Amino acid sequence: MEFILEDISEAEVARRRGVYTPLTDTVRDLVDAVIRTEVSEDALDDARRRIAEVVADLRSKQMDGPYGVRHTRQNTGMAWGNAVIGVRNALAPPLDVVHVDDGVRSDFTLGAAYEGPPGCVHGGVCAMLLDHLLGNAASTEGPCYTGTITIRYLRPTRLGALSARAWVTERTGRKLYAKGTISDAEGVTCEAEGVFIVPRSAVDTPAVRWSQG
Numbered sequence: 001m002e003f004i005l006e007d008i009s010e011a012e013v014a015r016r017r018g019v020y021t022p023l024t025d026t027v028r029d030l031v032d033a034v035i036r037t038e039v040s041e042d043a044l045d046d047a048r049r050r051i052a053e054v055v056a057d058l059r060s061k062q063m064d065g066p067y068g069v070r071h072t073r074q075n076t077g078m079a080w081g082n083a084v085i086g087v088r089n090a091l092a093p094p095l096d097v098v099h100v101d102d103g104v105r106s107d108f109t110l111g112a113a114y115e116g117p118p119g120c121v122h123g124g125v126c127a128m129l130l131d132h133l134l135g136n137a138a139s140t141e142g143p144c145y146t147g148t149i150t151i152r153y154l155r156p157t158r159l160g161a162l163s164a165r166a167w168v169t170e171r172t173g174r175k176l177y178a179k180g181t182i183s184d185a186e187g188v189t190c191e192a193e194g195v196f197i198v199p200r201s202a203v204d205t206p207a208v209r210w211s212q213g
């Protein structure tokens, strides 16, 4: 597992983000539209044909494997394929992670694509978002990996506007303990705690401002 250096300026990162974000947003909109559309079956077939043409265009030139986790010389993270924050990943909500005094936080909206129980967020999605946020809070001095995470679902998390936060509670050598929550307007819906480990092999990897993903 290697992090990839993208030898480009911060201005170029911003320019590329500006190019990909609208494309990814449109694909995300497509996913929501496919879930919720009620058009005729003929219209569906026509849509499928046109989407397949676009897919073929995009595949006419593409990288061999996944995007990878890239960073610039200034250590700005470009985890653009990431399942939670990826600028090029329409499956990511995406979370915009902000560093605050005691850790990280994020405000986001989850729509139809994240449904589990009726009208509510899939528990695995809550776990994924919390895993990322706790890991991000723990990664201030270098990348760390989830060792163990536990989620407690206090009540259903309704689809819609949500916020989440995470913070480190303790550090012992390469192990960082973190906690976090997801909340709706009425308060906390689920909480997590976990241990995140700076792997032996990554001790020398520079800290990257992952939240800029």
Ligand SMILES: CCCCCCCCCCCCCCCC(=O)SCCNC(=O)CCNC(=O)[C@H](O)C(C)(C)COP(=O)(O)OP(=O)(O)OC[C@H]1O[C@@H](n2cnc3c(N)ncnc32)[C@H](O)[C@@H]1OP(=O)(O)O
Binding pocket: 069, 079, 082, 131, 132, 133, 134, 135, 136, 137, 139, 143, 144, 145, 146, 147, 148, 173, 174, 175, 195, 197, 198, 199, 200, 201, 210
């Ligand atoms: C991160 C990459 C994506 C980046 C994306 C970009 C965005 C970046 C934002 C950052 C946010 C990331 C947030 C997402 C984070 C994931 O999703 S990471 C993916 C899920 N996790 C994994 O795949 C980890 C797989 N496991 C491993 O690679 C290795 O087992 C580990 C966890 C790195 C540990 O390996 P190691 O460095 O050889 O550790 P080792 O020396 O055996 O043990 C060190 C200590 O940790 C303890 N420990 C070891 N394993 C565990 C465990 N599973 N549970 C509890 N304790 C453990 C040991 O008991 C030991 O404790 P002490 O004896 O010192 O008290």
